[in-house]
Amino acid sequence: MKLQLLNLDVKKDFPILQKKVHGKPLAYLDNAASSLTPEQVIEAMNQYYREYRSNVHRGIYQFSELATEKYEQAHTAAARFINARPEEVIFTRNTTESLNLLAYSLTRNLQPGDEVILTEMEHHSNLVPWQLAAKEKELVVKYIKVTEEGKLDLQHAAGIISKKTKIVSLVHISNLLGTINPVKEIAALAHQRAALCIIDAAQSISHVPIDVQQLDCDFLAFSAHKTLGPTGIGILYGKKHLLQQLPVFLTGGGTITEVTYQGTQFQEPPVKFEAGTPAIAEAIGLAAAIQYLQDIGMSNIHEYTTSLTEYALQKLSSLNNIEIYGPRNSEERGPLISFNLPGIHPHDVAAILDEEGIAIRAGHMCCMPLVKNHLKQQGVCRASFSIYNTPEEIDRLVAALQKAQEVFHHG
Amino acid sequence: MAETLDPNHLGSGKEDEELYRENILDHYRNPRNFGKIQQCSLQQKETNPTCGDEIELFINLQQGKAAEVKFFGRGCAISQAAASMLTEHMKGKPIEELQKISPDEVLAMLGIQLGFIRKRCGLLCLKTLQKGLQGET
Numbered sequence: 001m002k003l004q005l006l007n008l009d010v011k012k013d014f015p016i017l018q019k020k021v022h023g024k025p026l027a028y029l030d031n032a033a034s035s036l037t038p039e040q041v042i043e044a045m046n047q048y049y050r051e052y053r054s055n056v057h058r059g060i061y062q063f064s065e066l067a068t069e070k071y072e073q074a075h076t077a078a079a080r081f082i083n084a085r086p087e088e089v090i091f092t093r094n095t096t097e098s099l100n101l102l103a104y105s106l107t108r109n110l111q112p113g114d115e116v117i118l119t120e121m122e123h124h125s126n127l128v129p130w131q132l133a134a135k136e137k138e139l140v141v142k143y144i145k146v147t148e149e150g151k152l153d154l155q156h157a158a159g160i161i162s163k164k165t166k167i168v169s170l171v172h173i174s175n176l177l178g179t180i181n182p183v184k185e186i187a188a189l190a191h192q193r194a195a196l197c198i199i200d201a202a203q204s205i206s207h208v209p210i211d212v213q214q215l216d217c218d219f220l221a222f223s224a225h226k227t228l229g230p231t232g233i234g235i236l237y238g239k240k241h242l243l244q245q246l247p248v249f250l251t252g253g254g255t256i257t258e259v260t261y262q263g264t265q266f267q268e269p270p271v272k273f274e275a276g277t278p279a280i281a282e283a284i285g286l287a288a289a290i291q292y293l294q295d296i297g298m299s300n301i302h303e304y305t306t307s308l309t310e311y312a313l314q315k316l317s318s319l320n321n322i323e324i325y326g327p328r329n330s331e332e333r334g335p336l337i338s339f340n341l342p343g344i345h346p347h348d349v350a351a352i353l354d355e356e357g358i359a360i361r362a363g364h365m366c367c368m369p370l371v372k373n374h375l376k377q378q379g380v381c382r383a384s385f386s387i388y389n390t391p392e393e394i395d396r397l398v399a400a401l402q403k404a405q406e407v408f409h410h411g
Numbered sequence: 412m413a414e415t416l417d418p419n420h421l422g423s424g425k426e427d428e429e430l431y432r433e434n435i436l437d438h439y440r441n442p443r444n445f446g447k448i449q450q451c452s453l454q455q456k457e458t459n460p461t462c463g464d465e466i467e468l469f470i471n472l473q474q475g476k477a478a479e480v481k482f483f484g485r486g487c488a489i490s491q492a493a494a495s496m497l498t499e500h501m502k503g504k505p506i507e508e509l510q511k512i513s514p515d516e517v518l519a520m521l522g523i524q525l526g527f528i529r530k531r532c533g534l535l536c537l538k539t540l541q542k543g544l545q546g547e548t
Binding site: 192236345346347348351352355362363379407408 | 461
């Protein structure tokens with residue numbers, strides 16, 4: 001096929017890509033799980049540890065003031081990245097914690113029988129917290145169906161989002177099917193019924209430009225470690241007036257204006273949601289990662305990874321005896337492809353690929369009900385792409401999959 | 412046994428080693444003692460949530476010995492081959508000996524170096540056996 005790719009020239013920025021695995025160059029195709037980290041991000045965090053290591057907020061000395069400034073700049077950078085205001089961005093540990101915060105705090109004032117709408121393609125992180133909250137508060141959880149093709153059944157969605165619905169929480173890009181969901185339309189549907197809409201942007205944040213004003217979602221969650229940033233820091237965006245009303249989740253140092261032995265007054269958001277010493281180095285690393293992405297340009301990134309996904313879809317489809325899941329059109333999916341080689345367990349496929357220096361993920365991808373009920377599989381293999389991946393790496397993937405078929409079927 | 416991974420030595424050595432040796436593929440394709448025993452003295456099922464591997468072990472004891480052993484399950488080649496090999500090893504052995512089977516013995520049967528995560532696949536059968544034997548003295 002004819003492949004026209006932008007030349008992003010980024011491989012040199014990722015020190016880990018100099019490494020060899022089993023004597024072969026690393027082809028890192030597990031970006032949907034976690035992305036690699038460029039030198040610029042590592043250096044920003046190192047600089048904090050080497051040059052102005054101190055705690056943020058109440059330190060009245062030079063290093064603490066610098067750390068505080070950098071930490072607050074990270075809020076601003078994260079907010080601008082999604083077109084929000086700095087006070088609308090809360091730093092958490094990861095997407096999972098952001099969603100746990102919402103599942104806890106948003107359900108405090110709900111009544112028995114109130115409904116929470118999820119989809120059948122949610123990651124466990126956007127499923128388990130709601131199940132627990134529903135059990136505690138006697139809420140009803142309903143799931144928007146997934147079609148045979150791996151898309152949301154929008155007719156079904158329109159049917160189950162009702163006056164009883166208080167919250168609609170859904171994934172933007174499925175980490176298993178790759179499907180890009182029409183979140184703007186679902187948010188509008190939720191608002192028509194006076195419900196709130198939450199978007200799990202864990203996969204989409206590094207693939208498409210995100211604008212929370214344009215999506216008009218009420219909350220949105222993502223992690224730094226899937227956006228070339230460090231592990232240990234996540235983001236929760238919420239509309240300002242909603243965050244002001246929202247009951248607190250984790251509390252303690254840093255969240256208060258006044259504490260007496262009788263009670264506590266909390267600060268305004270985002271401070272009231274950021275208890276304890278935050279992930280300072282990680283916030284600084286996140287800001288550096290956002291700068292790095294913005295220097296390349298999110299639309300360039302989107303174009304590059306979409307072309308690469310298209311190439312991978314075509315190459316993988318040319319293999320004999322492969323099942324590929326999710327939409328077949330690369331425009332309708334994120335930069336990830338889940339598949340199975342029938343008769344070979346995903347872990348065995350991944351192990352053979354590892355011997356070739358190719359890193360993919362194998363298993364249920366934290367979507368157990370989707371894998372078992374919808375795909376009727378025990379697990380899947382998933383290859384996922386980022387800006388440093390190349391068509392040559394996809395050729396190596398395909399060759400290694402052929403090798404796996406030879407090992408297992410012709411041994 | 413594979414030791415803890417040292418990042419300085421990642422990717423060095425072991426390149427020539429085949430993970431899917433013929434004996435493992437043979438046990439995977441033609442598992443020994445595969446099936447269920449309807450009425451048995453001991454029955455235990457365990458799963459490995461990382462892979463979704465499942466192993467169910469059935470043992471019939473006679474005079475304190477494993478007279479009949481079967482396993483049923485599905486999962487990756489390593490988990491299923493290990494279970495097949497372990498059931499062969501268990502047959503005819505007294506409970507006290509079954510209780511003493513060590514992880515190293517099972518890994519030695521497989522005869523390959525397993526990394527930290529794949530060890531859970533290889534040792535799922537032993538975990539199932541050990542859970543099943545709890546309370547048997």
